[in-house]
Amino acid sequence: MSSTTATSAGRGGVDKQATIPGATLCLVMVCMANFMLLLDATIVTAALADIRSEFDATIGGLQWVIDAYSLPLAGLSLTFAVLADRHGRKRVFLAGLAVFTGSSLALALSTSIAMLDVLRAVQGIGAAMLFAAALPLLAVAYPGREARLKAIGIYGAVIASATVAGPVVGGALVTAFGWRAVFLINVPVGAVLLVLAYLRMPESVKPGGRRTDWLGSVLLTGGLLAGVFALIRGNSVGWTSAEILGLLGAAAVLLIAFLVWQFRAADPMFDVAMARKAGFAGTAIVSTVYAATIMATVTYLGLYLMNTLGYTPLQMGLRLVPISLTAFLTAPPAAALSKRVPISVSLTISMVLVGFGMWLMSGIAVGDSWLHFLPGMIVAGIGLGGIASISNAAALSFAPEENAGMASATFGTFRQVGLAIGIAGLGALFSHTAIDRVQRDIDLLQNDSRAQLPGGVREQFVDAVGSGAGSSVVHSLPPQFEATAGRLTESVDSASADALNSILGVGAVAGLAAAVVAAIAFALGRRFGDTSESTH
Template sequence: MSSTATTTSTAPPGDQQRRPGLVLFMVCVAIFMLMLDATVVSAALADIRKDFDASADGLQWVIDAYSIPLAGVLLTFATLGDRFGRRRMFIIGMAGFTASSLALAFANTIVVLDILRAAQGFAAAMLFATALPLLSVAYPEKAARAKAIGIYGAVMALATVAGPVVGGALVTQFGWRSIFTINVPIGIGIMVLAWLKMPESASSPERRADLLGSVLLTGGLVAGVFALTRSNALGWTSGTVIGLLVAAVILLIAFLAWQVKAKHPLFDLGMAKKPGFSGTAIVSVAHMATLMAASNYIALFLIGTLGYSPLQMGLRLLPISLGAMIAAPLTAIFARRVPLALSLPVTMALVTVGMYLMGNFGHDSEWTHFVPGMLIGGLGLGAITAVTQAASLTFASQENAGMASATFGTLRQIGMAMGIAGLGAMFSRVAEDKTETGLAAIPGVDAVPSDLKEQFIEGIGSGAGHQVVEGVPAQFADSVPALTQVADSASIDAMNALANLGAVIGAVAVVLAVITFAIDSRRSGKVNETTREPEPASV
């Protein structure tokens, strides 16, 4: 997309800047809601599993069905917002988000729940796509804009990590459906306020949405996530999994090829040529694929294996929130003084250290084992959120602010979707293998019907922990202590494997970020050398 396209203002400039504080409030409430709904379900997964007898795959799609539409259509909605008006897109998105939230409260199967979560994700993409561009217009001065973005980043980080706490309180007091109904009155209020008070931003009628690009990107992500989620049940060598992986690769390559030749591409490849883009993109994906994705499985572990209620679980995840709340505003203040080449690898390293410290959970360990890792990882999470939000607007002109912010929003959601699927595949595989081995060592287990054993194994693989023992028939009551020990041991091993995998992914991301920033720095140096004005010859 050309950065030289003309824009036509649909509202007087003075009117656009008259209520910047109100615009910031509406944007922050919207972003809080949509980011909260990305993680709030972690507190409800255990109860959803019980109500719908859901498998690990079904539970993973409760999260991924929300993340994938965010990743697949975010850039399209950013372009549509630039073309038809960001205020209009914001209001439509809030209406869709509110309606889908209400429908989710009445879902009666896991399939219906997953489908409605996808609809909620589409609406959330409209809100996400317009958030930063609206702020960039409301705060045209750099200093004021930096402060607004700092507040926005802090709210975004807080919402992301506060989900388990808010969700835990709601689920404990009112049941899991309340995590969706709470969105309805808030959504209606913001929608009405935006209709009455939010000024319209500049529009570019000549812009066109890249629908084919959206289809190719979404299709590739869906195929890739399906491959990861089905790998446990079918095996990596199964024709279905291999076919899905091949389809994902072909679709994503086709997406990139189309972006090169499309007249109105979804993604402005010119941004990728700018120094710092590749490193920022790597960290944007990696921090979501590690700590943020892992927090959902930590939530299941705290409830299913350590026996905490949803509210107690949420309170025990507060160290992540505390670290993020400390780091995000401080980072926003100092971000302009520290180069991306230093700040992003260092903050990603904090997330990696946090993941590593959360591993090696012992059979006699308490929940406090996770505190150092959650606190350090939370510091990295908050800092990364603030830095990437501010950096995203430096890779494009103000006119292309929607595309720039949406690009990094897309990358984060890709990281979340792939992390949920990949870490979940590791957790389920280790948990099921360890459970099967543990069951074989229990005397008399041969007398247990095979369907009951499979149900037991699948329950632990879905993160139920020793809660799955509650469903053991009365005739096997004597085996409950042994079954509980098997369930706990398998879940602990799976949790440790997940943390270790997250640490490895984080370490690889740090190395790749350092390398890409170094390449960018060397390339920028060469460009500066070739474009430097010649010094006057000495006389």
């Protein structure tokens, strides 16, 4: 084990380069745990095709495989941050590892899509514990400003690369061992980390920490659950149905109640004083939207590469490497640059790059290869790496060190809210666009008796296309449709390309609009807010 220790505290302060003994090992453990939990947000992308086939899952069931994991991360990170501050960051970290590792083993043994979705929620609870304790542990291990920025740069690189590296790692595992391996791989890694953290990780507690805001946690989680459920169910039951309108209404009421409660509670889960800091609103906007756009889109891009372009899970993952590699390489220098460049500039530029990158990826046409996406992936990856590292550094600047857990968990919550909404919202758009296009094409084919799909077959065929099955669904049709397989494949490929273009276009517009809104929020924050924390 190696670490750099402080040589001088200076004039009553902490040396800029100071770390505690064992800081390097702590950084490695935190990075490994968070790489694992963030990897699991997207690693299932490579497994979705096999999961859909084995369990005959709808797109709603597949979306819950991702959102059931993201929702606890969004709704419970702040709660566990408070618990970690009061009862020990190491203790919560260990509990999170135990829950995450145990649920991963259970996931690998799942026998239905419903079981898979429920266990993913349990796994998300463990992930929320790990995430809540991560940055506070680093803040204690690296009290020196410059040393901390370097550690956060490494941590940011891990976050940026883990999220989009999921399909790569998942692809290799699915190709070699099957979809259950994407969960089983967590078990040995989690077990080793659990033993190592128990023996070597230092404990840290915030004396006199705030009480846990259980009501706030229930209101936030309930509101997010209702909203995401409405987005997932909207296409199937109708957007103006009583069920969807009721869910959207419940989501609005619960989330508004959460905000009101945060201003009235004696010990709110979210420190509203942070919202008065210049740059907070802009950072929150960027943290939410980049997760809802580029991070969520990776899931559907992966499905397109596998089910429409015909790549294996491993081949698909390798073709997404440009995003993760660019993000990984960009994050550390972006964190170092944050010492000189205000977050208002760096985060806005990073968000513009994400939006522009998604625009470059759009415009895919039938027959285009994966290389069409390459320029956009590189540009978006640069923006992704910048946001991941800069927003983490910014989180610690909006609150004193003793509230590091709450500050980092706040922006983690924004990211997970964005990811959950993005997966559900973009999935609804993908499904609607693909279904609408393929239904129109099938109607045109009805003049050919060989292409007339019986009612039940047609319904299953259309639903599969809407679930992202792509042209692979044509091969599952009964043999009598073999003569028209080419025409049906062309129709499905066009529908899938249209659907992917629609979510890339929406993501590009949302990303660029978020950059403009964030820039305005930063400007207003500098003018009317507390400017003491506007830069690092």
